[in-house]
Amino acid sequence: MRAQRDFYEFTDVFEQIFLAAPWPMLMLGEDGAVLGASDEFGPGAEGTARGDSRGDAPLRSRAAHYVAALRGRVPWLTPQEADSVRTLPSGALVYERLHVRRTPWGASLVVVDQTDLRQLQTSDIQTARLAALGFMVAGVCHEVTNPLTSLHSIVQILRAEKQPSRELLDKGFDNIAVNVKRILDISRRLVKFSRVGDEPRFRFAVDEAIEEALYVLRQDDLLCHVELQYRPDATMTVFGNTGQIREIFLNLFVNAAQAMSGRGTLSIQTRSADRMVEVLISDTGPGVPTEAVGRIFEPFFTTKSRTHGTGLGLAISTEIAHEHGGSIELRHTDSRGASFCVALPKERA
Incomplete structure (x- = not known):
């Protein structure tokens, strides 16, 4: 009942704030109930309240996810900033920064989409790491050449023996296993070094x-x-x-x-x-x-x-x-x- 009274009391205020705000915004009551969402006000609100062109859910239905990303004894009433990572139905990740501020009716929660910024940062990191990887090529050639040379030598020795002894075979296979493992270790670690994953944080x-x-x-x-x-x-x-x-x-x-x-x-x-x-x-x-x-x-x-x-x-x-x-x-x-x-x-x- 309290939330309903707040809604009717502040509807006009909400609409004015929503129309002026450059970012999506939720209005929350003291009990955490959603009193209003910016995509429910203004021209075209009827359509946007059902979702946007990316297939994203309306703001009201995302409120529980945002509150879960907050902290504090009463998270939705605790002034703070927090980060949110969501997955769209398409599988794409959305990175958002949440801003919570107290208001006479409870709190406002502003949602700032930082996905494009994150992609630019990731691109810059990728460029830097690939540049660093370029300087590593000479080192890679040297590091891989050593085990390959050893492998080539042991293969030549084994091929030269028509009936190699068990001892020679065991020694040869041990040498091959050690050097193949080393090459694989180098390869796997280079992949880790060069890749900028989009793993959620x-x-x-x-x-x-x-x-x-x-x-x-x-x-x-x-x-x-x-x-x-x-x-x-x-x-x-x-x-x-x-x-x-x-x-x-x-x-x-x-x-x-x-x-x-x-x-x-x-x-x-x-x-x-x-x-x-x-x-x-x-x-x-x-x-x-x-x-x-x-x-x-x-x-x-x-x-x-x-x-x-x-x-x-x-x-x-x-x-x-x-x-x-x-x-x-x-x-x-x-x-x-x-x-x-x-x-x-x-x-x-």
């Missing part, structure tokens, strides 16, 4: 990505003899793709475990640093060699043996962090270990 606690990465390491037995010192902070949230952020932590954790040869202490701390969420990752390995400090984020540069690394893990992680408006840096290194800091923007309130 959401608000999530950064510790969720950390815990998922730790779970993968436990499944691979990389933490069996490693002491884990983990200090999470559930209040630290970011906006992004969980899988991509998990890739950052997975690469750093694997590097730390391998640097310690599977034995030592891995320390992880999530903390607030002004407008950023910082994750400090430290190990008790031998540290990064002095001559490698300036190159560890370069594609194909690695301090590991050729059978344990492609030199793309940190390069890919750095690109992912940059895509999310963050960074990765080496904070400290000496003979007692290395410390990295992953910084990501806090999710805006």
